[in-house]
Structures are given as C-alpha cells and as structure tokens.
Amino acid sequence: MARDDGPPKPPASSPANIYAYQTLDPSRQEIRLLTFRPRHSDHMETECNLQHVSLDDYPVYDCLSYTWGETKTDQQLPLDGTIVGVTENLKAALVQLQRRHNRNSDNNPAIWTDAVCIDQNNEAERNEQVQLMCQIYSRARQVLVWLGPESETTALAVKTMHEFSEELERRNLLPIQWPYPDSKSEHTQDLLEAKKGLASLGQPAMQALKDFFSRLWWRRVWVIQEVAVSQSAIMLSGEQVIPFTHVRNFVNFAEWACSAHKIDNDPQFLDVYRHIKVRAVAICRHTLHTDRAKPGLLQSIHNIYVKKEAQATDPKDRIFAILGLLDNDHVGIMVDYSKPCSAVYRDATRTLVQKSDLLILSYAAGIRENAAISVPSWVLDLTDAMVYPLGLDRRYRCLFSASGSVKQPTYQDMEDPDVLRVQVVWVGKISYVGRPAQKLSKWQIIDFENWIEDLKILTAKSDLTRPADEINDIVWRTAVADNLNDSTGLRRRTDPSDLDSYKALHQSIEDFRNGNEDTVFPKSLYVTEIQAVAPTRRGFRTANGLVGMGKETCRAGDDVFIILGHTTPFIFREQEPGVYSLLGEAYVHGAMDGSLMxxxxxxxTVLLR
Structure with missing residues (x-):
C-alpha cells in the first residue's frame, strides 16, 4: 500500500453526495473491493462500485500498487452513484485499468486500492486495514504496479529488459543469486559473455532505463511489501506492460555486473545502475518466495534503509510498511497512527532489545542537532541517514565479538519508556580525538593523508611503549576498522596481504608530500574501504592508551564501554552519574574479539537516555 503521501483530504468544494463508507467487520477480516461498471467507449467516464468481502472467503481480486503523487484529491471518481475524491495519479491508473478490462472482459477481477477501499477519515479502520496489508496483497491474484503515464522512452526500456531477461533464460543463467559464484566457474563465464550485451546498449537505451528507474514508485517504502509478498506482479506504464520477474532479472544481472564484475569502462551504465531503486524489492521478493526464513525486523530495516532511498511522507510508515515482511519477532508492534512517530520508533527499538537483538543499538540516533524528530539517544530514527554498522556483512553476520562469550543479561523494563538499562564493561575514557574525516565520497590524496596521519599521531601519543611495527599495525588496521569487502561482496577481517595495499597508499602519500601534486591514490579494496568507513567518523585515543575510531560527534571526556551481548564497543557521554547518552559504536584496536572480557x-549497570 503506497501510503507515501499521507491520507487524501476531501476536495475543498466536495458536493453533498460524497460517498458514505459503511463499517467493515474486523472479526471477518472484511475489506472493500472496487469493480468497474461496463462502458462502451474509452471516452466514457470511469464509474465504479464498492463491495464488502471477507478474506476468509478467499475472494478473487487484483491489488493496485502505485504512488499518490500530488496529495490533492481534486479528481472525482464516480462511485455507487456518489463520488469520492482521488489523486490525479490514481485516477489515471483506474482509467487505464478500465481500458484493460474492456478489452478482456472475461478475466477481470475486482481491484483493491488503498485510497478508495479504506475510509481514510477513520483512523481505527486505517490501523486495522494496515495490519491486514500483508494478507491483502499476498492473497491477491496479482499485483498491478502503476508507474504512471507512458513517456517517450518507456517502450524502449521495457523492450531492453524483456530482451535481457529472455537472453538470460535462454542461456539457463537464471536465477542470478547472491552470493555470486566463483569467478572461474562455468556459470560466471556464461554471465560474463552475457555481460557483453550491456556494453552494446546505446545512449537511447541507457537513457530509457534511467528514466524507467527514476519513476517515483521505486522510492516508496510501501511498495516493497506490496511486491515482495505478491503471488505475481506486472508493471504498467500507460499501454506498456512488463512482468516484474523480467525487471527483477535485469536488476539482479545489473547488480552482479556492477558489484562482482565492475564495469569500469562504461560510466553510462554505472549511471543507470545508480538510478535502480528496486534492489531491496528484489531481495525481499526472492527471500519470501523460497524456503528461506522471513527476515527479522532489524534485517529488513537494514536491507531497505541503509544507504538506500526508501521514502515515506508519514515517517511512521517506515516501520508499519515492513511488518508484513517479517517473521514473528515483530509480535507486539501494532499499527497505531495515533502514536507519535518517536513512540513508534522507540517501541520498535525496545522490542528488538527485549528479543536480544542488541545490534539495533548500532543504528541508534545518538546525539544530534536539528533532528527532524526527538528520540532518546539509544532509539532508531528512520527519518535520518543510516550508516552501515562496523563489521556487518551482507549475510547479516558480524565479524566482531567485543563481549566475547558473555551473553546479554535478561532484559529489565523501566517505568520511564525513554530509558534503557544496560550492563556494560568500561573500556576507557577518550583523551584525544582526530579530525572528522572528509565527507565527500571522492577523496583526494590529501584526505587519505589526513586520515592516516591522525591515526599515527594518536597512536604515538600513547604512554604505552610500542615498537614501530606494532604502531604501524595499529594504524593500518584501524584505518579500515580491521575489515573490508572482498571481491565477492562478502566482508572479511584484514590480513597481512592487505598491508601491501596500505604500503602502496603510504607511498602515494609520501610522493604527494615530496611535491608531486599529480599523485593519485592507488586503487584497491583497502583504499575503497577507507572511503566507505571514514566519513562521519574520527580517530581517538583513550587515557589508557587504546586507539580506535568512532562517530565524528565524539570528544575528549567521552567514555568507551562494551555492552554485554553486543559485538562492538560503544561511546557514551555522561549526563549525570550513572546516566548516559549513546553516541554510537566504535572500533577499538585490540578490543574487538573479547580480549577485555x-x-x-x-x-x-547504567541507564541510557
């Protein structure tokens, strides 16, 4: 349900015969379905009827997935002799669907669409229907994705994706699944052969694909559930139609080509890939239509929101919209639009902590200025940018174990819902911090010099007597938080082979210092990892000589703790004795594998606010 622009408001000049909704029976899991009245010409007004049905009776219907676009509901939809106000985009979708129905009158089930089939002015009904959303979409015959009217490039984009999908099927290369096969495997060699087709795409096809994936639909959070749980889905843009499976095949192929086998010589295609918003949809759909377990709440949050565009005008929908994707770990999270957004996020965070998923604290809001909403520092805030947790790979496996074999103690609730009680082990107090790293993704050699030099200075400030090779080891490992992505997209801990990449970078820095202003940094997984992990962070040293990195908001006087049961240390800021704000997770060299435990x-035992 793409409720991305909030509930529609009645037109300012609503006529007296506005549609009056009859109450649904929640005990029967009732929903409303929209049917089209027959018309003899495409030029006749679209007229509809609404009927009540029970999901328990397994009615036959299709679901419409769309975005509201403009929030103004100034388009009138004739409904059972009255009218209802709808948005321009929904009216266009219904007009197009009725045309399809007229051409195929023998196979046209009813339609479920949120803005008409839910009484948007009845908050209790909204809550009940959103709670049913997974069932509504999963029981539909198919989901009809409306991207909007056809543009001059739509037909070419659809043709290109059709052809790619059919070629992959002809070569028996489907499905393309992550993790990808070994680069020397026969399957990969066939994929590499198919990849040559990407290079042959001309500029018109590239632009058409870019336009297709720039449609607003791709950026709305509700559509992930709508397509992920569907039995079947087709995409419509005006008269153009393409099965969602063909789009998914193209997207997975593009992701493979750009991630596992970089298309360095084709910036045009990389630009197209940057516009693809469907990756989370494809992952969710694949997960739910195999024998794998459904993802948990935190894993879904990570897949959908970390470094990805997934928008919702009502920020509460960032939680409510993914409940249908989950396993049973979301029990207790009820859809309630009357709750403040901060309470929705707080309760979701607390639910995960109660279920021993302390990794949620790696995504916590921390201390911020000018935040859109105010939440306790330990609470997730999905209105803000989310960073990738340290040491977490795409299999949702963390490479660190700072608390060793010590497990999270039994959760203890607090009278104040904004307070979280945690048990911790003190690591040290920060005495020095480095400069915040450059935020731009395209670093210059000077940015690498600053990052490495700060870590050297912080390590040298330590009162501990360390040999030069140990200092060097601390610096090069801390620069990437002692882990990086390998060539397959999996994360791994650093090893001595990465030292060569550090030495090459160090040599480039020395050349730059010696006056060679044309020096460029060498390309390597190590260098790429610095660019990924350093922005929004800074180095630090504790009074007891430990070196690490944390959020750029950390400062001298902050404390580093290990939360029992968590994989990484955290930086806290004391507000009063025994009461802290959580700033964020930290990498501390020598403390990531349970040695301090x-x-x-x-x-x-401390309290977090």
Missing part, C-alpha cells in the same frame, strides 16, 4: 571484568 577474558579476565573477570567489572560489570556496571
């Missing part, structure tokens, strides 16, 4: 640690 091997002796009997001193465990404290």
């Amino acid at each position: 091997q002796e009997v640690p001193i465990v404290q």
Whole structure:
C-alpha cells in the first residue's frame, strides 16, 4: 500500500453526495473491493462500485500498487452513484485499468486500492486495514504496479529488459543469486559473455532505463511489501506492460555486473545502475518466495534503509510498511497512527532489545542537532541517514565479538519508556580525538593523508611503549576498522596481504608530500574501504592508551564501554552519574574479539537516555 503521501483530504468544494463508507467487520477480516461498471467507449467516464468481502472467503481480486503523487484529491471518481475524491495519479491508473478490462472482459477481477477501499477519515479502520496489508496483497491474484503515464522512452526500456531477461533464460543463467559464484566457474563465464550485451546498449537505451528507474514508485517504502509478498506482479506504464520477474532479472544481472564484475569502462551504465531503486524489492521478493526464513525486523530495516532511498511522507510508515515482511519477532508492534512517530520508533527499538537483538543499538540516533524528530539517544530514527554498522556483512553476520562469550543479561523494563538499562564493561575514557574525516565520497590524496596521519599521531601519543611495527599495525588496521569487502561482496577481517595495499597508499602519500601534486591514490579494496568507513567518523585515543575510531560527534571526556551481548564497543557521554547518552559504536584496536572480557571484568549497570 503506497501510503507515501499521507491520507487524501476531501476536495475543498466536495458536493453533498460524497460517498458514505459503511463499517467493515474486523472479526471477518472484511475489506472493500472496487469493480468497474461496463462502458462502451474509452471516452466514457470511469464509474465504479464498492463491495464488502471477507478474506476468509478467499475472494478473487487484483491489488493496485502505485504512488499518490500530488496529495490533492481534486479528481472525482464516480462511485455507487456518489463520488469520492482521488489523486490525479490514481485516477489515471483506474482509467487505464478500465481500458484493460474492456478489452478482456472475461478475466477481470475486482481491484483493491488503498485510497478508495479504506475510509481514510477513520483512523481505527486505517490501523486495522494496515495490519491486514500483508494478507491483502499476498492473497491477491496479482499485483498491478502503476508507474504512471507512458513517456517517450518507456517502450524502449521495457523492450531492453524483456530482451535481457529472455537472453538470460535462454542461456539457463537464471536465477542470478547472491552470493555470486566463483569467478572461474562455468556459470560466471556464461554471465560474463552475457555481460557483453550491456556494453552494446546505446545512449537511447541507457537513457530509457534511467528514466524507467527514476519513476517515483521505486522510492516508496510501501511498495516493497506490496511486491515482495505478491503471488505475481506486472508493471504498467500507460499501454506498456512488463512482468516484474523480467525487471527483477535485469536488476539482479545489473547488480552482479556492477558489484562482482565492475564495469569500469562504461560510466553510462554505472549511471543507470545508480538510478535502480528496486534492489531491496528484489531481495525481499526472492527471500519470501523460497524456503528461506522471513527476515527479522532489524534485517529488513537494514536491507531497505541503509544507504538506500526508501521514502515515506508519514515517517511512521517506515516501520508499519515492513511488518508484513517479517517473521514473528515483530509480535507486539501494532499499527497505531495515533502514536507519535518517536513512540513508534522507540517501541520498535525496545522490542528488538527485549528479543536480544542488541545490534539495533548500532543504528541508534545518538546525539544530534536539528533532528527532524526527538528520540532518546539509544532509539532508531528512520527519518535520518543510516550508516552501515562496523563489521556487518551482507549475510547479516558480524565479524566482531567485543563481549566475547558473555551473553546479554535478561532484559529489565523501566517505568520511564525513554530509558534503557544496560550492563556494560568500561573500556576507557577518550583523551584525544582526530579530525572528522572528509565527507565527500571522492577523496583526494590529501584526505587519505589526513586520515592516516591522525591515526599515527594518536597512536604515538600513547604512554604505552610500542615498537614501530606494532604502531604501524595499529594504524593500518584501524584505518579500515580491521575489515573490508572482498571481491565477492562478502566482508572479511584484514590480513597481512592487505598491508601491501596500505604500503602502496603510504607511498602515494609520501610522493604527494615530496611535491608531486599529480599523485593519485592507488586503487584497491583497502583504499575503497577507507572511503566507505571514514566519513562521519574520527580517530581517538583513550587515557589508557587504546586507539580506535568512532562517530565524528565524539570528544575528549567521552567514555568507551562494551555492552554485554553486543559485538562492538560503544561511546557514551555522561549526563549525570550513572546516566548516559549513546553516541554510537566504535572500533577499538585490540578490543574487538573479547580480549577485555577474558579476565573477570567489572560489570556496571547504567541507564541510557
């Protein structure tokens, strides 16, 4: 349900015969379905009827997935002798669907669409119907995705994706699944042969694909559930139609080509790939239509929101819209639009902590200025940009174990819902911090110099006596938080082979210092990882000599703790004795594998606000 622009408001000049909704029976899981009245010409007005049905009776119907576009509901839809106000985009979709129905009158089930089939002025009904959303879409015969009117490039985009999908099928290369096969496998060699077709795409096809994936529909969070749980889905743009499976095949192929086998010599296609918004949809759809378990709440949040565009005008929908994708770990999270957004996010975070999924704290809001909403520092905020947790790979596996074998204690609730009680082991107090890293993704050699030099200075400031090779080891490993992406997209810990990449970067920095202003940094997985992990972070040193990196908001005087049961240390800022704000997770060299927990640690109980 693409409720991305909020509930529609009645037109300012609503006539007296506005449609009056009859109450649905929640005990029967009732929904409303829209049917078209027959018309003899495409030029006749679209007229509709609404009927109540029970999901328990397994009615036959299609679901419409679309975006509201402009929020003005100034288009009139004739409905059972009255009218209802709808948006321009919905009216265009219904007109197009009725044309399809007229051409194929023998196979036209009813339609479910949120703005008409839910009484948007009845908050209790909205809550009940949104709770049913997964069932509504999963029981539909098919989901009809309306992208909007056809543009001059739509036909070429559809033709290109059709041809790619059919070629992949002809070569028996489907499905393309991550993790990808070994680069030397026969399957990969066949994919590489098929990849040559990407290079042959001309500029018109590239632009057509770019236009197709720039449609507003791709950026709305509700559509992920709508397509992911569907039995079948087709995409419509005016008269153009394409099965969602063909689009998904093209997207997965493009992702493989750009991730596992870089298309460095084709910036045009990389530009197209940057416009593809469907990757999360494809992942969710594949997951739900195999024997794999459904993803958990936190995994879904990560897949959909971290470094991806998934928009919702009502920020509460960033939680409500994905509940249908989940396994049973979201039990207790009820759709309630009367709740403040901060309470929705707080309750979702607390639910995960209660279920021992402390990784949620790696995504916590922390201390911020000018935030869109105010939440406790330990709470997830989906209105803000989310960063990738340290050491987490695409299999949702963390490479670190700072608390070792020590498990999270039994959760203890607090009277104040904004307070979280955690048990921690103190690591140290920050005494020095480096400069915040450059935020731009395209670093210059000077940015690498600053990052490496700060870590060297912080390590040298330590009162501990360390040999030069140990100092060097701390610096080059801390620069990438001791982990990086390998060539297959999986994360791994650094190893001595990465030291060569660091030395090559160090040599480039030395050349730059010696006056060679044309020096460029070498390309390597190590260098790429610095560009990924350093922005929004800075180096630090604790008073007891430990070196690491944390969020750029950390400062001297902040404390580093390990939360029992979590994989990484965290930086806290004391507000009053025993009460802290959480700033964010940290990498601390020498403390990421449970070494500080091997002796009997001193465990404290602190409160987070």
